[in-house]
Structure formats: C-alpha cells, structure tokens
Amino acid sequence: MNKLFNEDIELFFKKRVKSETIDLIIADPPYNVLEIEWDMFKSELEYFTFMKKWLIYAFDSLKEGGTLYLFNTAYNSGKLISIIEKIGYHFIDWITWYKKDGFTGSKKKYVNNQETILFFSKGKNWKFNYNEIRTPYVATERLKHAAEKGILKNGKRWFPNEKGKLCTNVWEFSSERHNTKVKGKVIKGFHPTPKPSKLIERIVLASSDKNDLVLDLFSGTGTTTFICKNLNRNSLGCELNKEYYEYAIKRIGVK
Numbered sequence: 001m002n003k004l005f006n007e008d009i010e011l012f013f014k015k016r017v018k019s020e021t022i023d024l025i026i027a028d029p030p031y032n033v034l035e036i037e038w039d040m041f042k043s044e045l046e047y048f049t050f051m052k053k054w055l056i057y058a059f060d061s062l063k064e065g066g067t068l069y070l071f072n073t074a075y076n077s078g079k080l081i082s083i084i085e086k087i088g089y090h091f092i093d094w095i096t097w098y099k100k101d102g103f104t105g106s107k108k109k110y111v112n113n114q115e116t117i118l119f120f121s122k123g124k125n126w127k128f129n130y131n132e133i134r135t136p137y138v139a140t141e142r143l144k145h146a147a148e149k150g151i152l153k154n155g156k157r158w159f160p161n162e163k164g165k166l167c168t169n170v171w172e173f174s175s176e177r178h179n180t181k182v183k184g185k186v187i188k189g190f191h192p193t194p195k196p197s198k199l200i201e202r203i204v205l206a207s208s209d210k211n212d213l214v215l216d217l218f219s220g221t222g223t224t225t226f227i228c229k230n231l232n233r234n235s236l237g238c239e240l241n242k243e244y245y246e247y248a249i250k251r252i253g254v255k
Contacts, residue, residue, distance in 0.1 A: 052083050
C-alpha cells in the first residue's frame with residue numbers, strides 16, 4: 001500500500017491516519033525562508049505554532065518505538081528541539097546533511113552548505129538497522145592490511161566489516177539540483193527543494209523494515225513514497241500543492 005493525498009496536513013491526519021499505526025515519519029515541512037506562498041508565514045510565532053500543531057498529531061500516530069526524521073534549517077531546528085521534546089518525543093540525534101552546494105558568496109558569515117535532520121523517537125526502544133546503512137571506508141590501503149591480519153585494538157584483533165564502516169551523523173549527499181545536471185549545467189527543477197533519493201533511502205533502510213508503514217509528510221514530488229514503494233514499505237503521504245501532487249502520482253504510479 002502506497003498512497004498519496006492532496007490535502008492539508010491537519011485534515012490528512014484526521015481523515016487518513018490512525019493512532020499508533022506508523023513506524024517511521026519523514027517530514028520535509030516549510031522552512032519559512034523562501035519567497036514562495038507555501039513557505040511564507042506572517043511571523044516566527046505563526047510558523048512555530050503551525051509546526052507544533054502537526055507534530056502533536058504525528059506523535060499520536062507513531063507506534064511505541066516509532067521514529068521521526070525532520071528536515072529544517074539549523075536555526076529552526078535549534079528552536080524546535082525543546083518544542084518537540086515537550087510534546088513527548090525522545091531526542092536521538094542531530095544529523096548534518098553536507099549538501100556540497102553553497103548557494104551564496106556570503107561576506108559576513110560562513111557560506112551555508114548544510115541542512116539539519118532532527119532524529120526523534122516515541123519511547124526509548126527504537127528500531128535502527130545500522131548494518132543496512134554502512135558506508136565505505138576511507139583509508140583503503142590500511143584496510144587491505146587490516147583485512148588480512150587485523151588491527152590490534154584493546155587486546156583484540158579488529159577486522160573491517162565487508163559492508164563498510166558504521167554511518168556517522170554527518171551525511172554527504174550532493175543536492176538534487178547537482179544530481180540532475182544536464183550536460184554539466186544546473187537546471188531549474190520542478191520543485192525548489194527536493195531531497196536526494198539516496199538520502200531518503202538511507203533513512204528508510206535505517207529506521208524501517210519491509211511492510212512497515214511510513215508517513216511521508218509534505219511529500220513534494222513524492223520521493224519518500226517512491227523509495228518506500230521500491231523498498232517494499234507501505235506508505236501514506238500528503239501534499240497540499242496540487243501541481244506537486246499531480247507530478248508525484250504520475251512519477252510513482254500511485255493515487
């Protein structure tokens with residue numbers, strides 16, 4: 001089951017989502033930084049009130065041990081942590097997504113080249129498939145020796161894992177606009193802030209199993225639903241913008 005709905009998020013929760021049924025939530029909400037209608041709020045108070053409202057619904061929808069991954073700016077994320085914890089979520093980690101994509105040549109501060117992904121759970125016994133998201137080792141020459149004879153650590157021989165090293169909380173994925181270049185040139189995409197498929201795939205593999213139910217909030221062009229379908233996860237998604245929604249269902253082949 002993979003379904004997308006063209007609905008406001010509050011209506012979506014009330015009509016489509018039952019309490020304590022969701023294993024994983026991936027949410028890419030407005031950041032309140034773009035001059036686009038769906039990303040503009042009258043004030044910070046209005047923005048954080050909006051965020052808190054749907055995060056309460058999301059908490060109710062999660063199973064015990066279910067997890068939430070929330071994309072946002074570092075600034076917003078710093079303010080959101082206390083709001084989210086007061087709802088009842090358990091903070092697990094602050095993930096930094098290194099986008100390899102500085103947008104401006106800032107002369108008064110460091111060039112922004114990252115986004116934040118907050119990682120929370122409902123309860124303290126969450127699912128985490130660490131072996132599914134191992135990443136390649138960097139020191140390849142040293143590892144050739146280690147694979148043969150091991151490296152002595154604390155009196156024991158350590159041998160490299162054939163799947164790679166454990167995943168850190170700094171993720172290197174090029175932004176989607178660089179992944180979709182045409183003849184080496186960046187082109188304007190249909191959606192201004194799509195997330196890379198490989199990044200979403202990592203989250204789905206780490207925090208869900210086959211046949212689990214994933215909630216895809218603020219679906220955009222449906223990347224999370226697309227990944228869930230390919231990885232044999234069930235998913236429910238909502239997207240308020242009709243153009244993005246129609247694009248997504250054509251891309252994914254769901255309704």
